[in-house]
Amino acid sequence: MTLLWIPLLSLLGSIISSTTGKLTRNQSTGLTLLMPVIALLMTISLAPAVFSGEVIRETISWIPLLGINIAFRLDGLALLFVFMILGIGILVIFYARYYLSSNDSMPKLYAYLMLFMTAMLGIVMSNNIIQLWFFWELTSISSFLLISYWWHKPDARKGAIMALTVTGGGGLALLAGLLLLGNIVGSYDLDVILASKEIIQGHAWYEITLILVLLGAFTKSAQFPFHFWLPHAMAAPTPVSAYLHSATMVKAGIFLLARFYPALAGTDIWFILVSLTGLSTLLFGAYVALFKHDLKGLLAYSTISHLGLITLLFGLDTKLAAVAAIFHIINHAIFKASLFMATGIIDHETGTRDMRKLNGMWRFMPYTATLAMVAAAAMAGVPLLNGFLSKEMFFAETLHQQLLGSMSWLIPVLATIAGALAVAYSARFIHDVFFNGDPIDLPKQPSEPPRYMRVPIEILVALCLVVGIFPNFIVDDVLKAASFAVLGGYVPEFEVALWHGFNLPLLMSAIAVIGGLLLYTQRRYLFQFQASLPSLNAKKTFDESIYRITKWCQRKISDSENGSLQRYLMLMFVFVLLFAGWPLFEMNQLGGQKQLTPIDVHNAMGAALLMVGTISTVIWYRARVVSLLMLSVVGLMVSVVFTRFSAPDLALTQLTVEVVTIILLMLALFFLPQHSPKESSSVRVVRDIAISAGLGIVVASICYALITRPLESISAFFLANAKTGGGGTNVVNVILVDFRGFDTLGEICVLGIAALGIYKLLVNLPLVIPASDSEGRPWAKERYPILLASISQSLLPLALMVSFYIFLRGHNLPGGGFIAGLVTAVAFILQYIAHGSSWIVARLTINYRKIIASGIAIALFTGVGSWFFGRPFMTTWFEYFDIPFIGEIELASALVFDVGVYITVVGATLMILASLGQLANEPKEEVNT
């Protein structure tokens, strides 16, 4: 489990350091360093195995069905990166302790840094590409937190957002690319993918996959034209920059190139895309770096340039180029980290990073200056330093390729120019800062930094020298192991050495150094030329394009989403029409094989009535009372349809519900305008008619297609078991209270919830009750007709008896809890209509909420009751009893359940109508709205 522990320790460290707020700075640093140091020691213990060619793997199954595992692997390439991430990370943490002022929260920075470290370790050690992507995104997010560490500065916030936007966008492209890759290979396992070069490159999706993956890599490692986020990320504290832009964040993109090199590289499109991107980034970065007055700006563009160099090397068509690329990854990380740290010291001690002010620092901090000069010389590629070696290899490799056909000679020439530019900006870094006269208006009196602040730089600069002078001694093993991983097994013989004799690369180096120094001495003319060019402000362009994109999105959204519910409904219906209608066109024949039944007179009459009612409702829809009456005709006819087609239970339910619905709508009309104004334009009416006619045709067609096909139903089971298993002959009711009792329980709950919702909506409703109807006629003084009052009173017991009868017989004959409940409710509503609710309330105080609750409770406990007999929830029990004088009677637990249904229905229905009716009884306002 060692592998898993490496990122886990770092994550643990993040948590630990976030809790060190109360400790001193030294304690906090010490605790934070603990975890990465342990992780580094573990890695060192694993190194010999990796050097001997072994790949260490660890896998934990997560979603085996989808091939997603938590999988880690440590090969040479991963090992190299783990060393860099942990090693430079430890130095950065140590350095930050001296860099941060007492106002800055140290635990916060450490926690973010360690989180970032975890993410980076996750990327380089993942053996599953989805997992790799997860950590990739984690670096974007944690780098966002790091860059915006000084959140009170607008620059930091903007820089962080820019970095997140660019790298996050690239991350999405990468995800798409990785998913395609996984699809091509059939596995998300990195081992499998790296071994499937032929399958991937032979696949039709290869080009698009490659472009997507490269997009991810190029945005992350700030390749032209995605480079612009990197200089703005310099708003971060310098330790963060030192970490992000030397060994980690930007190297993640490079790592990706190296990681997928065995699987994706080798084709023409790879070489063209990668080398040209790298070449243009190399030149562009080196050129711009020369003109930056901000020290960190110079380093930022120099970083871009060096990343371009590494990318270019991966794009060159030789195996040695890849080796050179890996070597330069190491060297760049070392000298760039030390340069950033030196810049941090200068900034820390002088209060500025502006090279126009910083001059002659040699006198104030000779020791730091020496360190910085050595590191800058390494950046320039001066012999005896590590940068020289990899640059020499780079020059050598540019000579051995045929990338641009007969124009291939351009590449070494351009490489030499870039080398000269690098010498020039390195010279500027050294000369402008440490010599070149006296400092101008420094905010602070400069001096040497605290002793230990220099330690990390000393270590790194020593590495620069040691690698530069004894390359075989230090980096040979790790370089060979990493190259072995990148090149997929075969490593060409190579020798990293200081002296290769007088050859062309050495000449190129010499030209670069002399040319660079010349460029620097004559820089005045270059600066003048640069100043005459129109300046391109990347931040402004970025802000503007983000603004434009946002505006465009807002416009598009408000075009489709303008807040009009009417429009949304229309759009939804159009989509239903399209998606439901389309399959119909692919059917060969609408009608099925079933024998059609002839139309008899009754059916024709009924259908005609239904149609007339329907159409009349629409025609008179603006005269609301009329259309309501027409609607009631339709509802009635629907219940007749149920009667006709062998569904007596449905017919009874529909009939009673119809009564309740119409009364409810009548009541509602009292509070709503009685007429709908004419609003829709003719065009809209035509459009709506088209949509609704289309939907009607589609539904009718589906309905016809359905009912003309033979039926294969599961109902045979219910018919066979209703009597023996449920103890009733009315199969519909047995299904409701027994077979599907759990559904019914859910449904009465819905009913109860709806009723409670209505109650809540009506409480404290400041209703304005019209004093007259819409025609201006006052309401009749006699509100409760005496005839209705007296008849309804005598009807009540009768109706209750009927409902009781319907309830009792429900299990065997049409009826049951639902219908009986509705009948009871209608009987009570009739009392409300006849006497008014104040009359009722005076005689009958009922809390309908409690009724609903008790109904649901009864139903629920009936279900629970079967647990006491060791049966599953809602198992029905029934028995026949012979009771004297009454005869044989069946008692079933389903009957109790039905009582619950009955009570809920009564309570809910009455609550809905009574709460609304109650409102109509409150004192009238005199205003007619």
Add this chain to the structure above:
Amino acid sequence: MELLYASCVGLLVSCGVFLILRSRTFPIVLGLTMFSYAVNLFLFSSGRLSINNAAVLGYSTEYADPLPQALVLTAIVIGFAMTAFVVILAIRGRTDLGTDHVDGQLADKNSDNNKKVKV
């Protein structure tokens, strides 16, 4: 007869949808009610049409499919609860907004404050 039945369902859907697309709450409630008739009839018909075959054991030799009937029965009751909810919502909306237009547009067309919504 199947054709006639399907036509009736189609007509109910058409008229229901047309009413739902209106701008005032009351026609929408009517439309929803009508639409739920159509849905109930449609669901019911998935058990096919048969005459005099009620699913009460012992009263005939062949039985209509009881399952869609049971499902539609609860659908009718819940449909009522939902209609009621929408009705109360409409009343509440009218009280709170001063209009029964679904998009909250005031009846007074001349008012400048009236937010014009493109539909």
